[in-house]
Amino acid sequence: MMKPFSLLLILGAGFFIDVLAAPSPCPLVGPAFPWPTPSLENKCLDTARRNLSALLFKAANGSTNSIAVQAFDTSNTSPLFQWTYTADNLDTKLGVSHVDQDSVFRVGSVSKLWAMTLFLAEAGIDTFSDPVAKYIPEIQSAVSGDAIDSVQWANVTIGDLASHLAGVGRDYGILDLAANPSMTQMGFPVLQPNEIPPCGNPVPCNRTQFFSGLLQRHPTFPVSATPVYSNAAFQILGYVLEAIKNDTFENLFQSQIVRPLNLSHTFYTAPSPSLGVIPQGQGANFWNMDLGDENPAGGIYSSANDMAALGRAILNSTLIDPLTTRRWMKPHSHTSSLAYAVGAPWEITSFSLPRLIDLYTKSGDIGSYSSVLALSPDHGVGFTILVAGTGGHVVAAMVADLVAQTMLPALEYIAKDQARVRFAGTYSAPSRVVNSSISIITDDGPGLRVTNWTSNSTDMFQSLATLRGANDTSQITIRLYPTGLETPGKISFRALIPPDLGLAPIGPFTGSCITWVTVDSYIYGSVGLDEFVFTLDDHLRATSVSPRVLRIDLQRQNSSSG
Numbered sequence: 001m002m003k004p005f006s007l008l009l010i011l012g013a014g015f016f017i018d019v020l021a022a023p024s025p026c027p028l029v030g031p032a033f034p035w036p037t038p039s040l041e042n043k044c045l046d047t048a049r050r051n052l053s054a055l056l057f058k059a060a061n062g063s064t065n066s067i068a069v070q071a072f073d074t075s076n077t078s079p080l081f082q083w084t085y086t087a088d089n090l091d092t093k094l095g096v097s098h099v100d101q102d103s104v105f106r107v108g109s110v111s112k113l114w115a116m117t118l119f120l121a122e123a124g125i126d127t128f129s130d131p132v133a134k135y136i137p138e139i140q141s142a143v144s145g146d147a148i149d150s151v152q153w154a155n156v157t158i159g160d161l162a163s164h165l166a167g168v169g170r171d172y173g174i175l176d177l178a179a180n181p182s183m184t185q186m187g188f189p190v191l192q193p194n195e196i197p198p199c200g201n202p203v204p205c206n207r208t209q210f211f212s213g214l215l216q217r218h219p220t221f222p223v224s225a226t227p228v229y230s231n232a233a234f235q236i237l238g239y240v241l242e243a244i245k246n247d248t249f250e251n252l253f254q255s256q257i258v259r260p261l262n263l264s265h266t267f268y269t270a271p272s273p274s275l276g277v278i279p280q281g282q283g284a285n286f287w288n289m290d291l292g293d294e295n296p297a298g299g300i301y302s303s304a305n306d307m308a309a310l311g312r313a314i315l316n317s318t319l320i321d322p323l324t325t326r327r328w329m330k331p332h333s334h335t336s337s338l339a340y341a342v343g344a345p346w347e348i349t350s351f352s353l354p355r356l357i358d359l360y361t362k363s364g365d366i367g368s369y370s371s372v373l374a375l376s377p378d379h380g381v382g383f384t385i386l387v388a389g390t391g392g393h394v395v396a397a398m399v400a401d402l403v404a405q406t407m408l409p410a411l412e413y414i415a416k417d418q419a420r421v422r423f424a425g426t427y428s429a430p431s432r433v434v435n436s437s438i439s440i441i442t443d444d445g446p447g448l449r450v451t452n453w454t455s456n457s458t459d460m461f462q463s464l465a466t467l468r469g470a471n472d473t474s475q476i477t478i479r480l481y482p483t484g485l486e487t488p489g490k491i492s493f494r495a496l497i498p499p500d501l502g503l504a505p506i507g508p509f510t511g512s513c514i515t516w517v518t519v520d521s522y523i524y525g526s527v528g529l530d531e532f533v534f535t536l537d538d539h540l541r542a543t544s545v546s547p548r549v550l551r552i553d554l555q556r557q558n559s560s561s562g
Contacts, residue, residue, distance in 0.1 A: 025445055025446070025477060025479065025496075025498055026496070026498045026513040026514075026515045027355055027356075027446045027447060027479070027481055027496060027515065028481060028494075028496065028515060028516055028519070029356060029358065029516075030377075030378060030481070030482075030484070031377075031378040031379070031415075031481070031482055031484075032355060032378070032412070032415070032416070032446035032447050032481060033415040033416055033418070033419040033446075033447070033448075033482065034415070034418075034419060034422075034482050034491065035074065035075075035379060035380035035415070036073075036379060036380070036411055036414040036415035036418055037073075037075040037418065038073060038075070038076070038080060038381075038411060038414050040076065040078065040080070042414060044410050044413050044414055044417075045080065045410050045411075045414060047410070048081075048406050048407055048409075048410035049080075049081045051406055052081060052083070052402065052403065052406040052407065053083055055402050055406065056069065056083055056085070056399065056402060057085075059398075059399075059402070060085040063085065063087055063389070063391070063395075064087050064088075064089050064279075064389045064390045064391070065085070065087055065387050065388065065389030065390065065391045065395050066084075066085060066086050066087045066090060066099045066277050066279070066387070066388045066389055067083075067084065067085045067099070067385065067386065067387050067388075067395070067399065068083075068084045068099055068100070068101060068103060068105070068277075068303070068304040068384075068385070068386045069081070069082065069083045069084070069304065069383065069384070069385050069386075069399060069403060070082045070083075070101060070304040070305065070307070070308045070383065070384050071381065071382070071383040071403060071407050072308040072311060072312055072381065072382055072383070072384075073312075073379070073380055073381040073382075073411075074312055074315050074316050074380040074381075075380070079101070079308065080381065080407070081383075081403075081407065082101055082304070084099045084100055084101065084103075084304075085099065086098050086099045087279070087388075087389055089279055089280045089281075089389070090277065090278065090279060090280065091278045091279065091280045091283055091284060094273040094274070094276070094278045094283075094284055094287075095273050095274065095275070095276040095277055095278035095283075095287075096274070096275070096276065096277055096278075099277055101303060101304045101305045102264075102265050102303045102304075102305055103265075103275070103276070103277050103303055103304075103386075104265050104267070104271060104275040104276045104277065104301050104302065104303050105276070105277050105301065105302065105303070105369055105371065105386040105387070105388055106286065106287065106299075106300075106301055106366050106367070106369035106371075106388075107300050107301065107302050107307070107364050107369070107371040107386070108298050108363075108364025108365045108366035108369055108370065108371055109231070109297065109298050109345075109362065109363065109364035109365065109366075110300070110302075110307075110362045110363065110364035110371045110372070110373050111234075111295065111296060111297060111298050111299055111300035111364065112234050112296070112297055112298070112345040112362060112364075113310070113345065113346075113362040113373060114253070114257065114296075114300050114302075114310065115234055115237065115238065115249075115296035115297070116162060116237075116328075116344060116345060117257065117310065117313075117314060117319060117320065118241070118249075118252060118253055118256055118257050119162075119237060119240075119241050120320050120324055120328060121256055121257075121319040121320050122241060122244070122245055122252060122256060123240075123241055123244050123245070124324065125324045125327050125328060127158050127240075127244070128157065128158050128159030128162065128344070129157055129158075129159060130157060130158050131154065131155075131156065131157055131158075132153070132156050132157060132158055132160075132161060132166075132236060132240060133153060133154065133156075135158075135239070135240045135243040135244065136211075136236065136239055136240065136243070138207075138211040138215070139153045139156075139211075139215075139236075142215050147219070147222065148218070148219075149218055150218075150219065151166070151167060151168055151215075151217075151219040151223075152219070152222070152223060153215075155223045156168070156223055158237065158240060159332070159344065160223055160224060160233075161230075161233040161234070161236055161237050162233070162234075162237060162344035162345060163227065163332035163333060163342060163343060163344040163345065164227040164228055164229055164230055164233065164333075164342060164345065165223065165224050165225075165226075165227055165332065165333060166223055166230065166233055167219040167220050167221040167222055167223050167224075167225060167228065168214075168217075168219070168220070168230045168232055168233050168236075169214065169217040169218070169219075169220060169230065169232055170220075170228075170229060170230055170231055170232065171200075171230075171231050171232055171294070172197065172200070172205065172210055172213040172214040172217060172232055173197040173198075173199045173200025173201070173204070173205045173209070173210070173213060174200040174201065174204065174205070174231075174291065174294060175200070175201070176196075176197050176200055176201060178191055178195070178196045178197060179200075179201035197209075197213055199213075202289075202290075203290075203292075204290055204291055204292025204293065204294065205292065205293070206292070206293070207239065207293060210232075210235065210293060214232055226333070227332075227333045227335065227342040231294055231297035231298060232294075232297075233297075234294075234296045234297035234345070235293055235294045235296060235297055237296060238293065238295070238296035238297075239293075249268075249295070249296055250268045250269070250295075253268050254268070256319070257310075257319070260318075260319065261306075261309050261310065261313055261318070261319075262309075263302075263306045263309060263310075264306070265302065265303035265305065265306050266300065266301065266302040266303070266306040267300070267301040267302075268295060268299070268300060268301075269290075269295070269299070269301075270287060270288055270290070270301065271301060273287060273288075276301070277386075277388040278388070279368050279388050279389050279390075281368075282367060282368055283367075283368045283388065285367070286366060286367025286368045286369060289366070289367060298364065298366055302386075303386075304384055304386055307371075307373055307384035307386070308382070308384055310373070311373055311375055311382035311383075311384065312382070314375060315375055315377070315380050315381075315382065328343070328344065329343065329346065329360050329375075329377055330343060331343055331346075331348055332344055338350075339351060343360065345362060346360045346361065346362065347361045347362055347363060348360055348361070349361055349374075351404075353408060353409060353412055355446045357376065357378060357408060358376075358377070358378070359374045359375065359376055359404060360374070360375045360376075360377060361373065361374040361375070361400075363393065363396060363397070365392055365393045365396075368388055368389060368390070368392075369386075369387065369388050370386075370387040370391070370392045370393050370395065370396040371384070371385060371386050371387065371396060372384065372385040372396050372397070372399075372400045374400060374403075374404065376408065376411075379408070379411045379412070379415060381407070381408075381411055383400070383403050383404070383407065385399045385400055385403070387399070416442050417442075419442060419448060420441075420442040421541065422536075422540060422541045422542055423440060423448055423534060423541075423542045423545075424440050424441050424442055424448065425439075425440060425542075425556050425557065425558050426438070426439045426440075426556075426557045426558055427439075427440070427544065427545045427554035427555060427556050427557065428554055428555060428557055429552060429553075429554055429555070430555070434456045434457060435454055435456065435457040436454060436455050436456060436550070436552060436554060437452070437453075437454050437554060438450060438452065438453045438454070438545065438547065438554055439451045439452040439453075440480070440545070445479065446479065446481070447479035447480055447481045447496070448479065448480040448481075448493070449477070449478070449479050449480075450478035450479070450480065450495070453478070453547075455547075455550050455552075459473070461473040461476050461478075464476050464478075464497065464529075467522060468497075476497060477497065477498065478495050478496075478497055479495065479496050480493040480494070480495050480496075480532055481493060481494055481496060489535060489536050490533055490534065490535055490536065491533070491534050491536060492531070492532070492533050493532045493533070493534065494519055494520075494528075494530050494531060494532070495529075495530035495531075495532060496515045496518070496519070496530070497518065497530070498515050498518075524549050525549075527548050527549045527551075528548075528549065529549045531547075531548045531549065532545055532546065532547055532548065533545070533546045533548060534546075535553070542556055543555070543556055544556060
């Protein structure tokens with residue numbers, strides 16, 4: 001019997017990550033090392049790729065799901081990893097007979113990520129604070145009733161819509177169960193004609209029909225109360241962008257995303273089925289399913305290569321300036337899961353490596369198609385997964401777990417090893433200067449570790465212990481983390497010296513990671529004791545380091561094996 005996907009393999013693979021474990025040694029959220037530049041010949045990466053291929057092939061053997069996977073980074077145009085699986089149940093009379101990295105899938109709600117990239121590139125992030133009524137006359141003229149029956153549209157901002165915080169219903173018309181004639185046989189009442197959406201099944205709603213129906217829908221929650229998924233919100237965002245740019249969303253998508261990124265297998269509406277991965281059965285129906293003006297929420301078609309190009313463009317700030325990218329890639333709301341937050345429209349998954357890693361992801365499902373695009377801002381890498389078949393979201397999620405849990409540890413190791421070569425070693429002042437030096441290594445923890453630090457023949461660990469009121473230097477650990485502040489030939493780090501509360505954690509207040517509160521907390525002459533700047537040569541290797549509070553440059557004497 002054909003199987004959707006092998007859950008057994010994943011349960012037995014031993015790849016469990018404790019998302020509840022307290023991070024140790026308590027770094028900041030963000031990179032532990034500068035972005036790696038992984039060579040495709042790197043032994044660690046090669047081992048990870050071979051292991052991942054074996055896991056995926058074993059899990060997919062006999063599956064009814066066709067799958068395309070690609071991992072990518074910002075420093076290579078070639079994939080870090082690519083893998084495909086072609087199921088036996090493809091409709092080869094309509095679509096492709098063999099899946100490759102250019103095969104086209106529907107990406108479902110990953111379309112929201114494409115739409116938000118376009119929105120930020122064209123309208124900017126400052127519009128997030130604007131009321132949506134500013135751009136949508138139908139909403140501006142809407143009369144809000146009581147809070148239970150009517151969305152309070154005057155309070156809804158563009159940012160609320162983008163981050164699923166508007167309290168707006170999921171859809172209007174499309175997939176409404178009123179189109180199912182058997183509903184009354186299952187105990188539901190007979191609907192009056194005016195209660196049945198006139199569109200959405202199968203003909204999509206036009207703008208007039210959409211707003212006429214949506215403005216009558218009840219809110220799900222108050223504005224900004226809790227994230228509740230909404231496709232309708234992104235349909236409205238499409239209309240907002242059209243109003244701002246005085247052009248159609250489709251034209252903007254082609255001119256500002258597809259052409260600049262040179263995408264040859266990404267489409268706003270259904271392309272020729274000969275390009276597509278189309279399962280037998282309902283595959284052709286879902287391939288041709290027209291979402292009309294809801295396309296920004298779920299209608300886009302793409303390939304693994306083109307999805308990787310979008311992910312690379314986001315990480316490299318190719319279409320959006322770096323400041324906007326940083327502001328965009330932040331949580332907007334928690335969920336009830338400690339490992340899951342919501343952005344605009346990011347689905348942010350957190351896990352321990354053992355340090356905390358945030359993956360900024362978006363998943364999507366439409367009929368026989370499921371997809372994932374995941375980005376790691378800590379490593380400058382990402383991966384995409386496209387699925388067509390019977391397994392749906394579960395298959396895409398399980399493949400995503402395997403990719404993340406196999407590739408990210410390898411990339412973290414590569415980043416650490418490259419940081420060792422670039423920064424580890426002993427740095428000292430010229431011999432004519434009073435004894436001053438610092439030793440930096442990499443170990444089994446995150447960041448660069450300072451093992452010895454002397455200034456003017458004084459042990460700085462002892463000085464820090466005195467400032468901290470610590471009993472001895474054994475309570476002082478110093479780790480350096482990149483800040484992201486760089487200029488040509490220089491890179492900034494901050495030292496984290498985790499506080500010792502003097503007791504075993506008994507709950508979230510005593511066990512929380514609070515190092516973010518301690519940054520820049522000791523200042524001498526307006527310079528933080530934790531500020532370090534490395535000077536780099538043409539190969540980006542450190543030649544000196546300045547503990548800036550000491551107003552001195554220490555020259556690198558030797559590299560460390562770390």
